[in-house]
Amino acid sequence: MNHPIHIIDNDDVLHTGASALMFQCTFKVSEFLAMMQAKLEEEYIFGDGLECDLLSPGKTWRKGKIKVRLEFTSLESETPEVPISVPQFPSIPTPIQTANPEELPPPLRRQIHPVGMWS
Structure with a gap:
């Protein structure tokens, strides 16, 4: 409504x-x-509004609510939205999941010890 x-x-x-x-x-x-x-x-002024009666010159009382709002007036003319292009990067290969150090390439071979969160 x-x-x-x-x-x-x-x-x-x-x-x-x-x-x-x-x-x-x-x-x-x-x-x-x-x-x-x-x-x-006072939050009700910003949210639901404050119930009141309004009297404008030459008119009768009207019931309603007063609410605080912000209004923005642009000093610049409206410009059409320009789509933003996102650069595409080559996909990075994910590391090989292995539990056996012998399956790793020589520079990466090392003793693997499982480390828990509470170790």
């Missing part, structure tokens, strides 16, 4: 429950932003 997102103006008026923020319940958006700076640790 998608609801349209309305970016509210600094002069709009919000009304929240008495215990939601501070002592006052009704304030301009600009005042709310100042209070919010002091209450950034």
Whole structure:
């Protein structure tokens, strides 16, 4: 269920429950932003949102939630995605698994002792 997102103006008026923020319940958006700076640790503002009523000039009260979000505006024009090519390296042969040192090439022959994790 998608609801349209309305970016509210600094002069709009919000009304929240008495215990939601501070002592006052009704304030301009600009005042709310100042209070919010002091209450950034309140997780409900970032997650589920803070239930409130919104009054815009010339409109009636509307029920909803306030959520904090980040918005990114690019200063550059959109560029198409360029596929990234990953260089292909020749496959490296895996070492021969052997328990018998006699089967190894002469420079690699040595006495093999099993070593456990707790040895």
